[in-house]
Amino acid sequence: MTDRKLKVGLIGLGNMGSGHARDLTAMENVELVGVCDLVKEKADKFAASCGSTAYYDYRDLFANSGLEAVVIAVPHFDHTPITIDALGKGIHVMCEKPVSVHVNDAKKMDAAYAEAKKKYPNLIYGLMFMERTYPNFIKIKDILDGGELGQLVRATWINTAWFRSQAYFNSGGWRATWAGEGGGILTNQCPHNLDMYQWLFGLPEKVSGFAHIGKYHDIEVEDEVTGYFEHANGMVGHFIVSTAETPGTNRLEIVGEHGRLIYENGKITMNRNRMSMFKFLRETTEPFGNVESWHTEIPSQPNIPGPHRQVMERWVDTIIGHGTLIAEGHEGLNSVMLANAIMLSSHKTQAVTLPLDGDEYEAILKERAAKSRFVKAVADVGVDMSKSFSK
Numbered sequence: 001m002t003d004r005k006l007k008v009g010l011i012g013l014g015n016m017g018s019g020h021a022r023d024l025t026a027m028e029n030v031e032l033v034g035v036c037d038l039v040k041e042k043a044d045k046f047a048a049s050c051g052s053t054a055y056y057d058y059r060d061l062f063a064n065s066g067l068e069a070v071v072i073a074v075p076h077f078d079h080t081p082i083t084i085d086a087l088g089k090g091i092h093v094m095c096e097k098p099v100s101v102h103v104n105d106a107k108k109m110d111a112a113y114a115e116a117k118k119k120y121p122n123l124i125y126g127l128m129f130m131e132r133t134y135p136n137f138i139k140i141k142d143i144l145d146g147g148e149l150g151q152l153v154r155a156t157w158i159n160t161a162w163f164r165s166q167a168y169f170n171s172g173g174w175r176a177t178w179a180g181e182g183g184g185i186l187t188n189q190c191p192h193n194l195d196m197y198q199w200l201f202g203l204p205e206k207v208s209g210f211a212h213i214g215k216y217h218d219i220e221v222e223d224e225v226t227g228y229f230e231h232a233n234g235m236v237g238h239f240i241v242s243t244a245e246t247p248g249t250n251r252l253e254i255v256g257e258h259g260r261l262i263y264e265n266g267k268i269t270m271n272r273n274r275m276s277m278f279k280f281l282r283e284t285t286e287p288f289g290n291v292e293s294w295h296t297e298i299p300s301q302p303n304i305p306g307p308h309r310q311v312m313e314r315w316v317d318t319i320i321g322h323g324t325l326i327a328e329g330h331e332g333l334n335s336v337m338l339a340n341a342i343m344l345s346s347h348k349t350q351a352v353t354l355p356l357d358g359d360e361y362e363a364i365l366k367e368r369a370a371k372s373r374f375v376k377a378v379a380d381v382g383v384d385m386s387k388s389f390s391k
């Protein structure tokens, strides 16, 4: 529906922002009124190719472009001040993942939104969690919410398909530094997986984390991580991720009393138990018996091309007044909470109970950033972000 064109600004014209520029320019109900980057050449180049106006400071974009809505695709720490400034001015926001580096910042953004809504009740604040549009994940959520697996026992997600070379980490000055990025694989590559975990299973009560810092790469942040999650309903979760395994694995295994679901290589398969495992476990007289189970392949579609565009379209539709967001701003807190909890637990070598102490984690982060003496070699390897999304 093209009732009118929404005036949108875009901040950050790097790997991800350039994709957003393409999408926004192609959308009929969007007028890209300004593109902004600290690097003048980038802003000028995108302004010319998108038929837009270049800005080099987001405050100038806010003041002079006439925008109604803004897409924020800058490095993580800047998500917070730019989002808060925009919301306070009544500008709708689409913020890239992760919503923030640490929970205190995410909470500040939520508070700013709540405050701004008093003055601008129709203000919309969305997040770029495009993996929620993937048909396979929608199907898995549908199966879990429908109770087909019964009470969940275990979820194990091994996602080591995030292999990154040293050249990748050298490609942007802010990457893989405590001061610039605020974290490693949990902050950069895994926010989507962490969001998906909490979308499917909710937040655990307790988190134990084991994070190796710069184990395989010359970086000062984590590149190999295991999280162990304990949920209030008894379910346990394992979250095993790495940027230093090739070939990598991306396998999500979900076990419930009525069977086991596996999502791997784009396929969902399920073993359905003929009776509840709990009931069988209690009642059978066979010491080595197993529940009879049947193997099923769950039909699902491949990922639809252009998931970022889908999230963007839904955001624009919602602002214009006839849609709902794929992910709302406040939903970003949970994945940041999980990431921070794994890192805090690893740092303290003890389990962390959620909600975690945001001040404690922020203090550790500040200490790490202050002590950072990392000198990065910067080389432009021309990163193609279309290869970056999860497999």
Ligand SMILES: NC(=O)c1ccc[n+]([C@@H]2O[C@H](COP(=O)([O-])OP(=O)(O)OC[C@H]3O[C@@H](n4cnc5c(N)ncnc54)[C@H](O)[C@@H]3O)[C@@H](O)[C@H]2O)c1
Pocket (backbone or CB within 6 Å): 011, 012, 013, 014, 015, 016, 017, 036, 037, 038, 039, 042, 056, 057, 058, 073, 074, 075, 076, 078, 096, 097, 098, 128, 130, 172, 188, 385, 388, 389
């Ligand atoms: N949703 C996804 O699939 C996805 C994929 C990749 C990256 N991202 C996210 O997008 C964001 C940007 O990542 P990237 O890989 O594009 O980084 P990048 O380094 O390639 O680009 C960032 C750009 O922002 C500019 N910039 C930095 N601070 C700025 C500021 N204050 N004002 C204006 N411009 C500023 C830089 O000059 C650079 O051009 C991050 O939050 C990242 O996690 C999301």
